[in-house]
Structures are given as C-alpha cells and as structure tokens.
Amino acid sequence: MQVDPRALRFSAALTTVVLALVLVTGSAWLLAAQAVVFALSLFGASPYGMIFKGIVKSPPSELEDAAPPRFAQAVGLVFALAGLVGYVTQITPLALGATAAALFAAFLNAAFGFCLGCEMFLIIRRIFPAAN
Amino acid sequence: MLSCSVTGLAVVLVTLAVATLVGVIVRRRNGVPRDVGGDVERLTTGDLGAPLGERATLVQFSSAFCQPCRATRRILSEVTAMVPGVAHLEIDAESRLDLVRSLNIMRTPTVLILDASGRVVKRASGQPRKADVIGALGLAVGE
Numbered sequence: 001m002q003v004d005p006r007a008l009r010f011s012a013a014l015t016t017v018v019l020a021l022v023l024v025t026g027s028a029w030l031l032a033a034q035a036v037v038f039a040l041s042l043f044g045a046s047p048y049g050m051i052f053k054g055i056v057k058s059p060p061s062e063l064e065d066a067a068p069p070r071f072a073q074a075v076g077l078v079f080a081l082a083g084l085v086g087y088v089t090q091i092t093p094l095a096l097g098a099t100a101a102a103l104f105a106a107f108l109n110a111a112f113g114f115c116l117g118c119e120m121f122l123i124i125r126r127i128f129p130a131a132n
Numbered sequence: 133m134l135s136c137s138v139t140g141l142a143v144v145l146v147t148l149a150v151a152t153l154v155g156v157i158v159r160r161r162n163g164v165p166r167d168v169g170g171d172v173e174r175l176t177t178g179d180l181g182a183p184l185g186e187r188a189t190l191v192q193f194s195s196a197f198c199q200p201c202r203a204t205r206r207i208l209s210e211v212t213a214m215v216p217g218v219a220h221l222e223i224d225a226e227s228r229l230d231l232v233r234s235l236n237i238m239r240t241p242t243v244l245i246l247d248a249s250g251r252v253v254k255r256a257s258g259q260p261r262k263a264d265v266i267g268a269l270g271l272a273v274g275e
Binding site for chain 1: 137139140141143144147148150151152154155158159195196197198199202225226229232233237238239240
C-alpha cells in the first residue's frame with residue numbers, strides 16, 4: 001500500500017490546527033472528533049487525506065509506503081484517547097499533557113516532515129520485545 | 133467544563149516553540165556521521181551474520197515502520213557500487229534487538245561505518261547524505 005506524501009503533510013497540518021484548537025477551547029468533543037480521524041486513518045480511510053484529494057488533482061512525483069504513517073496514527077490515537085480521558089474526568093494535567101504531546105508530533109510532521117510516531121516503533125520494541 | 137483557555141493557549145505556544153527547536157536540531161543532526169563516543173565497538177562476521185567487506189562495511193539498521201529506510205538503502209547501494217571492497221549489510225532492528233541494545237541504537241535508519249577489521253569508525257542516525265557516507269568511508273578505508 002502506497003500513499004501520497006503531500007497528503008500526509010496536509011493531514012499533519014490539519015491535525016496540528018485541530019489539536020491547537022482543542023487546547024485553546026478545552027473542547028472534549030473536538031478531541032473526540034480528532035480521535036475518530038486518527039482511528040479512520042489507521043484503516044486507510046483518512047478524512048483529511050480525502051479533503052486533500054478533493055482539492056489537489058495533480059499526481060504526486062513519488063509515493064511512500066503507508067505502514068509508517070499508519071503506525072504513527074495509532075500512536076496519535078493513544079495520545080488523543082488519553083487526552084480525552086483527561087478532559088472527561090477533568091484531570092487537567094493529563095488532558096493538556098497528552099493533547100500537547102500529540103500536537104508536538106503533528107507539528108514536527110507538518111513543519112519538518114519528521115515522523116515522531118514512526119520513531120517510537122523501535123523504542124517500543126526495545127521495551128516490549130515479545131509484544132507481537 | 134474545564135476553563136483552561138488561557139492555560140491552553142500557553143500550552144499551545146510553548147509546545148510549538150519547543151517543537152520548532154527540536155525540529156531544527158533534528159534536521160541539522162539527521163544522518164550526519166559522527167564519531168562513536170565511549171568504548172570503541174568492533175563487530176565480527178558472527179555478530180552480523182554475514183561477511184565483512186574487504187576494505188569497509190556499511191551496516192544499516194532498518195525497521196518495518198521506517199519511512200527513510202528505503203532511500204537510505206538506495207544511497208548505500210550506490211556508494212557500494214562506486215567504491216570497490218565495500219559491503220552493505222541491512223539488519224532488521226526488530227529481529228536483532230541484542231545488537232540494537234548493545235550498540236544503543238534508538239532510531240532507524242542508523243548506519244554504522246566499519247573499517248576492514250569491523251571497528252565502528254562512524255555512525256549516522258537518520259537518512260545520511262551520499263557525500264557524507266563517502267567522506268566517512270574514506271576515513272574507514274584510509275586508516
């Protein structure tokens with residue numbers, strides 16, 4: 001499975017905006033919506049990617065393997081869910097901390113093309129070698 | 133509802149500022165071959181599961197969820213085709229966690245540049261530039 005890297009950057013930029021809005025407004029609903037987007041992206045049905053396809057019609061100059069960004073979406077989903085638990089239970093440090101972590105990774109991806117979620121793979125494997 | 137709009141805005145600004153700083157540092161350091169600090173490691177054919185190159189060896193650690201690994205593989209293949217006596221070995225980090233731990237590898241791709249005896253001369257984490265690999269190889273072959 002291959003993906004357009006421009007769509008990935010676009011999705012990361014949109015994710016950055018949404019997560020920043022979550023932090024500013026404190027809206028658990030908006031974070032829940034972002035969590036749904038992460039979950040859908042995990043199964044290759046990224047709503048942000050579809051918006052990109054609707055706007056940009058030119059073909060990409062190169063394609064990328066879909067597995068690394070999907071893994072990163074899973075990491076994003078974990079942080080979004082943790083943040084959601086924080087907002088719903090009003091544990092403010094958890095709400096802000098987890099959402100900020102997701103914002104941090106989304107911004108690095110959007111602005112620098114650096115996939116922090118992908119980098120987590122080897123570190124997670126080093127800690128849990130048998131987790132197959 | 134949480135009333136954290138001012139706190140939330142501060143968190144956004146601090147997060148973006150730190151992320152920008154980290155992004156600039158990562159971009160600057162990414163893929164640059166560096167001297168190996170501390171104890172000098174020596175890898176054998178037994179460690180690697182494949183013979184060392186006659187003059188030098190490029191050892192690439194890759195993983196399944198690694199976007200720049202494919203481009204790194206292409207760059208290292210081009211270099212080995214150019215410089216005689218240099219071998220390119222690719223190791224799946226997940227299946228060799230023993231080596232990953234003993235060499236303290238945190239990222240993929242990580243490229244180790246070994247001299248003829250298997251001594252780790254330089255190490256690059258992140259996708260290296262071709263010219264940097266050639267430069268580091270010169271050092272490995274010249275010694």
